[in-house]
Amino acid sequence: MPLTSIIPSALNHTLRSALPNDTKVRFACPTDMTPEGMLGESMLLVTTRYLVTASKTGDLWQLLYRVPLSDISQIRVEPLIGASALILTVKGQLLRVLRYSYASAQDMSEAVESLVHLIDKEHGEEDHTSIHEEPAPDWSSRAAHIRTFKRLWSFCKPHKRSLSLAILVTISSSAIDLLPPYLTMIMVDEVLTDPSQYGWLALLVLVLAASRFLHTGITILSGRMLAVLGDRLAFDARSELFHVLQLLPIKYYDAQQTGGLMARIARDAKSIHYFWIDFAPAVIQQ
Incomplete structure (x- = not known):
């Protein structure tokens, strides 16, 4: 599931009702896990001003997080058992905004790189946002x-x-x-x-x-x-x-x-x- 700017019509309707009218989606990346770690449809969306995550329940899409890009200072990928989590540092606080399995890891890696580039451009600085990938835990410690x-x-x-x-x-x-x-x-x-x-x-x-x-x-x-x-x-x-x-x-x-x-x-x-x-x-x- 590569990066795309096309999103489901039901999700698009939810976005229009929750975000300003001039908001445009730069790119989106579908994932295969819900925030609870179950198999299901979720999506990472990056607009002109916001990072948005959404999850599908039945036929309805629900927005989970709406984070201004200007508030994001760090992006971290945390390895889990058979999956990974996308964690943002927003105003000094950690937010686990999305989970995805190894099947979506390559697409999410591309999405994270694009997101970092976009945030650096938002701040007008080079290498403003850092990507930190947690090392594998030392189980003997x-x-x-x-x-x-x-x-x-x-x-x-x-x-x-x-x-x-x-x-x-x-x-x-x-x-x-x-x-x-x-x-x-x-x-x-x-x-x-x-x-x-x-x-x-x-x-x-x-x-x-x-x-x-x-x-x-x-x-x-x-x-x-x-x-x-x-x-x-x-x-x-x-x-x-x-x-x-x-x-x-x-x-x-x-x-x-x-x-x-x-x-x-x-x-x-x-x-x-x-x-x-x-x-x-x-x-x-x-």
Whole structure:
């Protein structure tokens, strides 16, 4: 979809009602994603004085942003998963005005270059507006780990009650596990060393055995609760990944191996599951 000055009649009618009468469209670039990241029709339009973005819902076009060209100081392209976003710096504020998939990347690149040239001409300066393309994120950095943790925590929010109960049961198991050493200390230091205290021996042994059985039962309950929670979180993660995969263009799958994608989804979801079964109980008990 190359740059064009021809726009749909319905969108043209919407523009005429929202912009001054002397406004003329210099160029436009259709895209294939809505502002929410879903597949759909959107369009970037650059007029004599404004940058306009519009999105189509049904048969109607809706104007999303109308930014004066004179207010734009920077244009940035932010890479997303299977897509990119066009971000403008307008009077010191960042505006994410448009999303587009890799299928529209070449046309949007041409549109951005034309837009920069036009804005420089608007300001009467050379190289006034800068294009900044975000580098690929470093997933091994601490900031990336924090973002990943926040992302994982977002999956836990719908299960806060189950998570809180599982943590409480796990802590109770750890607390009960402290009882046998304490009872053993009393038995060795006070009961067995004093014949007059032998009457307490049977009671201490009974309480010691009961604490062991109770600890075992609570540990089993805690493990089952965390296993169920891990399964639910893994299901939520798989559902989210499947939703994202549906938004990616066909070109993305042409460059990827199907087996590799399936393995990554299964491995990531399984890692979440095992985190709650193996790692989380150890952290809570410590």
